[in-house]
Amino acid sequence: MKTAIYCIATNRVQAENIVDNLKLSGFPSGDISVLFPDQTGTRDFAHEQNTKLPEGAAAGGAAGMGVGAILGWLTGIGTLAIPGVGPFIAAGPIMAALSGAALVGAAGGIIGAMVGLGIPEYEAKLYDGKIRGGNILISVHSDNSSQESIAKDIYKKAGAEDINSTSEASVT
Known part of the structure; x- marks a missing residue:
């Protein structure tokens, strides 16, 4: 059974360190998945809804220096404007979940996306x-x-803070 393990990083350097070590561990x-508010004001990100590594890496590279080289390799990186919440940068499976929430204008889209990924x-x-306070979710x-x-x-x-895990329901 698959398990999701998640935590909160308090800054980008810490988040990049975590993601790099996850990558190095296989x-x-x-x-x-990574999710954080876009507080830079940068609008250079392409809205990337697929999960193909080359396109995700290209979007990450085009997004550039604001995200950092380590996060740029993640799949499907892009920005989202969630109605009533604001702009966020997301990558990985949470990107697809949040894209759906953003398209339907769901208030509380972040919570719904996290619950959809198995987080209680x-x-x-x-x-x-x-x-919303500026920290970074990593799963x-x-x-x-x-x-x-x-x-x-x-x-x-x-x-990292608030380290937790949960079993994921299988989807047919």
């Missing part, structure tokens, strides 16, 4: 407040307990 880019609602509400999907332990260890060593 987690595929398509299994890593009470934790999603906690993370929503932290993300990775694992196939086994060994990968889950590796991810949690990476989060802890980086000093």
